[in-house]
Amino acid sequence: MRRLFAPLLILTAAMFAYAPVMIANAAYESTMGLVQKIFYFHVPSWFVMFTAVFICGIESAIFLFRRKPAADRVAFAAAEIAVVFGLLGLVTGPLWGRKAWGVWWQWDARLTMALLVELIFIGYLLVRKYGGPGSEKLAAAMAIFGMANVPFVYVSVNIWRTIHPQTSVVPSLPPGMKGTFWFCVIAFMLLFALLMPLRVRLEHLRAALDEQ
Amino acid sequence: MIRRLMISVSLLVAIAAPAFALQAPAGQGEFVPMNSLPPADQLPAAPLLVAAYAFVWVALAVYLWSIWSRLGRVERDIQALQQQRSRGGPR
Numbered sequence: 108m109r110r111l112f113a114p115l116l117i118l119t120a121a122m123f124a125y126a127p128v129m130i131a132n133a134a135y136e137s138t139m140g141l142v143q144k145i146f147y148f149h150v151p152s153w154f155v156m157f158t159a160v161f162i163c164g165i166e167s168a169i170f171l172f173r174r175k176p177a178a179d180r181v182a183f184a185a186a187e188i189a190v191v192f193g194l195l196g197l198v199t200g201p202l203w204g205r206k207a208w209g210v211w212w213q214w215d216a217r218l219t220m221a222l223l224v225e226l227i228f229i230g231y232l233l234v235r236k237y238g239g240p241g242s243e244k245l246a247a248a249m250a251i252f253g254m255a256n257v258p259f260v261y262v263s264v265n266i267w268r269t270i271h272p273q274t275s276v277v278p279s280l281p282p283g284m285k286g287t288f289w290f291c292v293i294a295f296m297l298l299f300a301l302l303m304p305l306r307v308r309l310e311h312l313r314a315a316l317d318e319q
Numbered sequence: 320m321i322r323r324l325m326i327s328v329s330l331l332v333a334i335a336a337p338a339f340a341l342q343a344p345a346g347q348g349e350f351v352p353m354n355s356l357p358p359a360d361q362l363p364a365a366p367l368l369v370a371a372y373a374f375v376w377v378a379l380a381v382y383l384w385s386i387w388s389r390l391g392r393v394e395r396d397i398q399a400l401q402q403q404r405s406r407g408g409p410r
Contacts, residue, residue, distance in 0.1 A: 142364035144368055148371065306386055309389055312394065316396055
């Protein structure tokens with residue numbers, strides 16, 4: 108991974124630098140116009156958030172049931188990244204919604220459930236920081252329940268009546284939007300692939316320091 | 320007789336209620352020029368778009384810097400501890 112780090116960093120930085128050019132050249136959506144272009148960073152933020160949540164949940168389960176401290180360190184790192192990218196989604200969404208829906212926030216199923224998942228993982232971090240000895244087991248259980256919420260967040264727009272666009276939007280993107288969207292998704296996932304080992308290394312070093 | 324009447328009325332309400340509930344919203348009665356809207360409703364999209372992208376860039380830069388600085392601090396602490404040990408300091 109260390110050999111790959113520098114080329115990955117350069118590639119990710121280049122993709123993030125080129126993303127605004129692609130977004131500017133992407134087709135305008137017919138009803139929302141310019142503001143819809145927030146989509147190209149908003150949805151990839153949630154992709155990364157959900158990936159991080161799944162990693163956190165799975166590693167937490169491994170920690171709880173197989174007693175592997177290394178898995179707990181990976182889970183902690185993933186939880187922090189999940190909170191950061193969830194925050195990006197929760198900030199960019201209302202900026203889009205203010206223009207598209209006329210309101211900053213709507214207490215509908217998708218938005219409320221997404222906020223709940225974010226709050227669960229903020230809770231996870233708080234438990235880890237202030238919970239004292241043994242808090243890692245409680246936090247691991249929280250992570251598993253947090254992960255269980257993600258499929259419901261995803262399908263919520265198809266089950267309940269909501270003003271949020273449905274899941275069919277991404278698979279049916281027209282050619283003028285599809286390329287830009289997947290370019291941004293790859294850029295965000297590469298960034299996640301860079302952040303994750305850095306953050307895990309921090310946890311390993313902290314554990315090594317505590318042992319000394 | 321009264322029972323039948325009650326059932327009929329209940330059925331009528333049960334059938335009619337969704338029909339009323341699913342009525343399309345009223346059509347637009349008049350066109351209003353954009354510049355005559357109150358300032359709060361004249362929302363240009365560009366500042367919202369710029370704000371969203373700026374927030375993402377700044378937040379990611381701050382987070383990357385925070386990981387980097389925390390890593391540096393822990394590495395320095397480990398190094399300091401190792402130096403202390405090699406000098407035969409307090410154990």
